[in-house]
Structures are given as C-alpha cells and as structure tokens.
Amino acid sequence: MLHPAATPQPDQAAQRWPWWPLLPLYPYGRRATLVREVVAGSVWCFEQLQGVYYVAVPIRMTVLKLKHGLLLYAPVAPTGEVRRALADLERAHGPVQTIVLPSSSGLEHKLPVPAMARACPEATVWVTPQQWSFPLPLPLRWLGFPAQRTRVLFEQGTPHPDELTWSPLGPLDLGLGTFMEAACLHRSTGTLLVTDALVSIGAEPPAVFALDPTPLLFHARERGEEALIDAPERRRRGWQRLALFASYLRPASLQVPSLVETLRGALRPGVRNARSHFGLYPFRWPSGWEAEFESLQGLQERGLQIAPVLERLVFPRCRRQLITWIQELAKLEGVRQLIAAHHEAPVACDAQALQGLAASLEQRAWAADHGSWSLLARIDQTLLRLGLVPQQPADPD
Numbered sequence: 001m002l003h004p005a006a007t008p009q010p011d012q013a014a015q016r017w018p019w020w021p022l023l024p025l026y027p028y029g030r031r032a033t034l035v036r037e038v039v040a041g042s043v044w045c046f047e048q049l050q051g052v053y054y055v056a057v058p059i060r061m062t063v064l065k066l067k068h069g070l071l072l073y074a075p076v077a078p079t080g081e082v083r084r085a086l087a088d089l090e091r092a093h094g095p096v097q098t099i100v101l102p103s104s105s106g107l108e109h110k111l112p113v114p115a116m117a118r119a120c121p122e123a124t125v126w127v128t129p130q131q132w133s134f135p136l137p138l139p140l141r142w143l144g145f146p147a148q149r150t151r152v153l154f155e156q157g158t159p160h161p162d163e164l165t166w167s168p169l170g171p172l173d174l175g176l177g178t179f180m181e182a183a184c185l186h187r188s189t190g191t192l193l194v195t196d197a198l199v200s201i202g203a204e205p206p207a208v209f210a211l212d213p214t215p216l217l218f219h220a221r222e223r224g225e226e227a228l229i230d231a232p233e234r235r236r237r238g239w240q241r242l243a244l245f246a247s248y249l250r251p252a253s254l255q256v257p258s259l260v261e262t263l264r265g266a267l268r269p270g271v272r273n274a275r276s277h278f279g280l281y282p283f284r285w286p287s288g289w290e291a292e293f294e295s296l297q298g299l300q301e302r303g304l305q306i307a308p309v310l311e312r313l314v315f316p317r318c319r320r321q322l323i324t325w326i327q328e329l330a331k332l333e334g335v336r337q338l339i340a341a342h343h344e345a346p347v348a349c350d351a352q353a354l355q356g357l358a359a360s361l362e363q364r365a366w367a368a369d370h371g372s373w374s375l376l377a378r379i380d381q382t383l384l385r386l387g388l389v390p391q392q393p394a395d396p397d
C-alpha cells in the first residue's frame, strides 16, 4: 500500500533528482495529472505533460487491475495528486504490487521510478535488462532503485505470467547504450501496453491538454506579439505543430527568424507575462505547413506508427528486429486496444492492424535523409562518423 509517512511530498520527490532543476522542462514544477478509466474497473491511464520550451507531449502511466492488486506500467512522477488517485484505486482494488520500468533507455520513464518505489514500499520493481545512465554508468541502486525488491525482466522471469504476456523488443546495442522495450498484454481486457516504439498521433490534441492548453496556444501563434487566445482551432493548430516538433525535432516547414526579428516581438502589450515568454517566439510557420503534418499522419497504419525520431535515431539499422517484434505482437491472442506511453491512447488494435503495420514497414522507404527527416539524419550521420553508433547494430547476447 502507499505509505503516507514514507511518501515524499511532490516537491521533495523532485528535489531528490539532483539534475532536475538544471533542465528547462515544462511544466516547471506545476505537474497536473489527468486520470482516466479506460476499461471499467480494470485499466486506468495517468497522464501528464512534459517537455522543453512548451514543446510538451503527453507521458502516460497505465495501471492494471490484477487478481490481487495493481500493476503500474511506466510510472509517472508521483505527485500528491497521483498518490491520492492511486490510494483511491488501492482502497477499491488492492495494493500496488508491481511497478514496471519497461524501457532501458527512456530517461523520462526511468526518472520517476525511484520516487514511485518509495511511495509503494511493498511493491516489487521490475526493469528491462541492460539499464544504462548517462554520462556515467551508475548502478541502479545509486539512482535510487531499491536493490532488495528490484528484478530484471526476462532474466529473472516476468511478473504475473498467469495474467500478463510479455514481449521484448531488443536488447539492441546502439553503441551509446542499449535500447529495449517490454510490451505487456493484459489478457483479460485485451489491452496491449507499449512504451516508445509505437505511437498514435491524432489530428486533435490528446485529452491531457485540457488541464493546461498553454503549450498548444503558445505554438498556435504566428508571431511573438500575439496574445495566447484559447479557441478549438488554435488548440488543434498548436497540437499539430507540437507533434511535428516532437517527431522531427526541426520540421522542414519551420523557419527560425533572426534574433533581431525575434526580439522585435518581445515585450509588446498583451505578451508581457511569463506564460507568453514575454513575446519571445523564435518560430515561423509559412503557409502550407499543414501538409507536413498530413505526411506525418500518412505514416500511420490503422492509427499506429513508429515515432520518426526513433525510426531515424534508434531503429535506422534495426528495421528487421522491429518488424519481427510487431509480427510477434500480432500473434498474441485477444488484442483489442493498444496504449502507448506517449501521444494518443487508447487506440483500437488487433492482430490485423499489427500485421498491416508490419507489412507497411516492410514496403515503405525507411529512415529517410531528406525533407522532414533532414535534422534527424544529420544527427545520425554525425554519430556514425564519430563511431559512437555501430554501422550494423547486433542483438547483444
């Protein structure tokens, strides 16, 4: 059960991450959480926003009801709001038994785990193999993971195999570190959980932005001197631009004005406030940028796709392993919906959809170098040239 006495206050939890204040991460300590019940009495999503300079994207923890308690897949920051909602679920459904870190490389998923483990002192923590940290390779216990109750997925078994089916992607040796992700099928509800490898990007903003649409309204503007105005079409426009940022880092349709031009829009009436960053807005979106978002959505197959940033920086030479994993997921019986740790969820999904996605990845061009993909390709090529990533990454033993 959650221990109030042992539970850190939200701000204390943040302070235990010593590098946290160094990162200009939105929402700057005011992290709100949307809790949604997606299968009555069985599956809940806890969603927050995180990002840099208002390029905020949803991050999601999924809670599964098991026979004797709860499992947390990909924990989010255990703020007071999160702990109160979890305590409500525990009173109704039993204690948090299991916490799963389903990624070896996703820092955004790794950071909240120690604080969540302290908040749930009876829970067993499962992590994917070959966890790594940067810049120093620190052992998990130095990062705050409880050594006595931390287990390694697949190497030391899997949690609740009578109710859950686990499917590993990787480990893939990427030179700088290891990529690995553990998908989990909750068989009683047909809910397939994944972390980063698959996403769904809808035309409308994900529900969590209803708590705070500021990032959408910030990026919906054409000029820094424009005030943040809330309207459905502006939320939609802001979301589609955010999705392009998150997917390509620097979308092809984006222009960056000169410093002089950027400063010209600053401190104008209506934007003299921190929420508007005092009018500093170093972006221009020429007409026609919407076509780039439509192309991004065109990569989807039945609402699912590989996040471009992963396709170009993590999987550029691992297409075969990725397709094989998706084909394995397609063999799982009873999949009805997919919940990823980012962007839209849940998404209707079944074996056919997964087979279709695998087939489309076989056929289409992969890890392109031009247009929207240019910056990602340059980063990858630089890492290759420096010898930091292997030409042909092998599956490590």
Ligand SMILES: [Fe+2]
Binding pocket: 106, 108, 109, 195, 196, 341, 342
């Ligand atoms: Fe992630």
